[in-house]
Structures are given as C-alpha cells and as structure tokens.
Amino acid sequence: MRLVIAKCSVDYVGRLKAHLPLAVRLLLVKADGSVLVHSDGGSYKPLNWMSPPATLRTVAASDSELEEGVLEQWVVQSTKQDDKLIINIYEHIHESTHDLGTDPGLIKDGVEADLQRLLAAQIELLGTGYTLIRREYFTAIGPVDILARDAKGATVAIELKRRGDIDGVEQLTRYLELLNRDPLLAPVRGVFAAQQIKPQARVLAEDRGIECRTLDYDAMRGVDDSASRLF
Amino acid sequence: MRLVIAKCSVDYVGRLKAHLPLAVRLLLVKADGSVLVHSDGGSYKPLNWMSPPATLRTVAASDSELEEGVLEQWVVQSTKQDDKLIINIYEHIHESTHDLGTDPGLIKDGVEADLQRLLAAQIELLGTGYTLIRREYFTAIGPVDILARDAKGATVAIELKRRGDIDGVEQLTRYLELLNRDPLLAPVRGVFAAQQIKPQARVLAEDRGIECRTLDYDAMRGVDDSASRLF
C-alpha cells in the first residue's frame, strides 16, 4: 500500500465524468492497482477512485507535455472496463509505502438473517395464535422469508426487511400470487414486516391487502439474548 | 488527517456487530473524527469504519487493563448514534499527520439528472411530433420522470434509467396503472428509456406494451453542448 499526500487535480472518465479541482488530498494506491482519493472529511466513500483491477502509469513532466505546474501525472486505467482516472500532481507532500499482507476479513453478526431467526422464534409477535410453518420457504421464484399460520389456521407469507420499501411490497406480491395458486396453501395472506415502513410502501401494501407491521428489533433481541453469544 | 499503519484488531458494535482479527492495516483518522480501516485490497469500502461526527479516545496500556500485547486502544464513539469502534493496536508501523484543508468538492456530469435534462430538451428523439408536458410529473406514488405527448396527442409516461432493469419496468408499470385512472390523461402509453436495457427488462416491458428505447448519452450531449461547458 502506497500513501501519498499531494496537491492535485483529478479527472474521472468512464461511466460518467467527474472532476476535482486543485487541492491537497490523500492518494491511496492499493496492491491490486486500485486508487482512492480522500479528503479530510466526508464519510468512507472517496471523492474519486478507481476500482481494481487497475494499472497505474506515471508520466513525468520531463517526458511529456503536461499542464503548467504539473510535476507528474498518474493515469490509472481499469483492466476490465473503459474507465480512467487521471491525477495531475502539483506538489508532493508525503510519500510512504507499506507491506500489509492479505487481510483475514470481516466477521459480521446482526444482519437480516439474524432478524429473521428472531422473528421466527417470536412469531406470536404478529398476533396471538400464530405458529411457524418454516423460514426460507422455497418457491419457484425464490424463498419466502417466513411462512406461518394464524390463529384461524390460514397461511401467512411474511416478507421481512430492515427498511420497508416499495420493492419489498412488489417482492411479497409476487410470492402471494404464486402461493395462492397452490390449493393446499390458499388462501394466503401477506404480512410486510420491517423496522420502518415508507409511506409509499404502506399505501401500496394496504391497497393490495397486505398487512404492514413495524418491528422493534432491539426489543426482540432483548428477549432472545442468544444473539449476543458471538461476542 | 492522520495516517497510521498498525498491527491491530478491530471491533464494531452498533447497528450490528463486526470483528476484524489481528492483521496489519491502514487506520485513517479524518478531521471530523471519522475513522476508516483499510486493507491492501478490495474496493473503496473500508473493512470497518466510523462515520462522522465522532470522537477518538486513546487508552494507553499503562492507564488501563488491556489485553496481553496491546500497546494502546482507540475507542471511536459516534456523536449522534450509539455506535462504537474499538481498535486494539499491537504494533505501530507508521504514523504521520497532514493538514489538507477543506476540499472544493466533486463536479459530476452524466448522472441520471443530466440524462433527464437532455432528453427533455430533445424529446423529439422519441418520435417526430413529441412535445414535453413536464419533467418530474408528481403522482401519489412518486414522480414520473418525464410526461410527454406524442404526435397524435396521446399522453406518454417516460421512465429514465442509466441501466434499464426489471425494477424500472415495475416502477413505470405502477405509474401507468395510476395515470390511466385519470380520465384527463388516459390512455397513457409507457416508454422505458435507458443507456442500456437488460434483456429480461426488455422482454417484461414489451410484454406489457411498454416501448423500449436506448439512449446515446454522448450523442445527446453533443447536440446540447451546454453540458460540455463544465470541462
């Protein structure tokens, strides 16, 4: 990994065009040829970047016609796509290179799969008398998150999201259409369960007879403290 | 901006939990307190991070009970949310600090908004006699990208995407259902316009009577050269 602090301007030409005026920035060159251009603020997304695999070619001012004041130019070319990043360096402020080795990678806990497990274990949260049929009920067009039975014995298909968006309602609608063709299951009701449900998604869901439920995952996690076993 | 190369382990606790085993990584501390943990590979997303605003507190091994071999511990706490990043440093390999100043920021060209502006100005690209009704025509379920009238005076709803996917066809279908309930507008045709249209999206669109059009952004920008004044 190579770290450079430099006064530079940056241009990206590829799927779109983007330009960064002259300023001091961090240029981070990774072992796979990818380059990140970071300023001293903002979140983790760089101002500009080149995805790997890529190759970095350095053009010296003495070798070529560069703009006035440019010490050197970096041409970062994506190997797979027709994407190019051009960095004009006007002043080198810092330079260092380090061997990091390969990273063992990230271990995660608490994503949608865990929330699905929690709701399956506390299925009565959706209503008294609810019982679980199964999680990940497979259909021809994909798995239904949770299939359950309500107090009256009717089948209920549950789509689970962290944030309930229109896309999720569409997804559940497709499942319901399919499930309701199965005489052993029909009639199947739909429940759209999420931490937050967007107004537009709620309108669409209720227009289609799909029940909307907001879930308090923190409370659910508190009931089932096996979620904290990992750490 | 502070750059540290260190052998470290990292734990994030917040909306989820995530753990990084011991390895050599780049730790990037920005002026707003945000921290990025990068390895020497992958794309621009850090292995782990803390979003700004945040505060970094350093705990020395002499001041506290840290695990065996830990020289110091960084506790990065989000100011706004209950998110915490804990970095245990086992070995300092590099350290440097730089003053970057504020960045003038990125100038973009070629995103969906540009495409929409260009197509609105050159609406006759869709067919002779087409006229613009308006961009961002608001409905109860969201804005239609462009509403136009064809040579015969019929209303046309246009959904614009950079990459035409099934989602975009579904979106346009919803708009068409709604618009066709309005007797002042009905009948409304649909046009799905994108730089590229995925085969599955094209099949679905045409099955629903929606016309597909691919757009040449470069050519459209060439006609309206106000877009090129930026560079």
Place this chain on the structure above:
DNA sequence: TTTTAGATCTCGGAG
C-alpha cells in the same frame, strides 16, 4: 429537519 431515490453504488450468494 425528514424523506426519497440514485449510485462510477459495493458486496455477497445462488444458479
């Protein structure tokens, strides 16, 4: 401030 939809999305998994 909150909401909404795009993104050079990135990233991982399934087929």
Place this chain on the structure above:
DNA sequence: CTCCGAGGTCTAAAA
C-alpha cells in the same frame, strides 16, 4: 459467468 438482493449502505436534492 450473470443475476438478484442487502447494506452499519452513502449521497444529494427536495419537501
């Protein structure tokens, strides 16, 4: 390989 869905999404614009 492509396609699809999730994300500690991030980001900017609009209400």
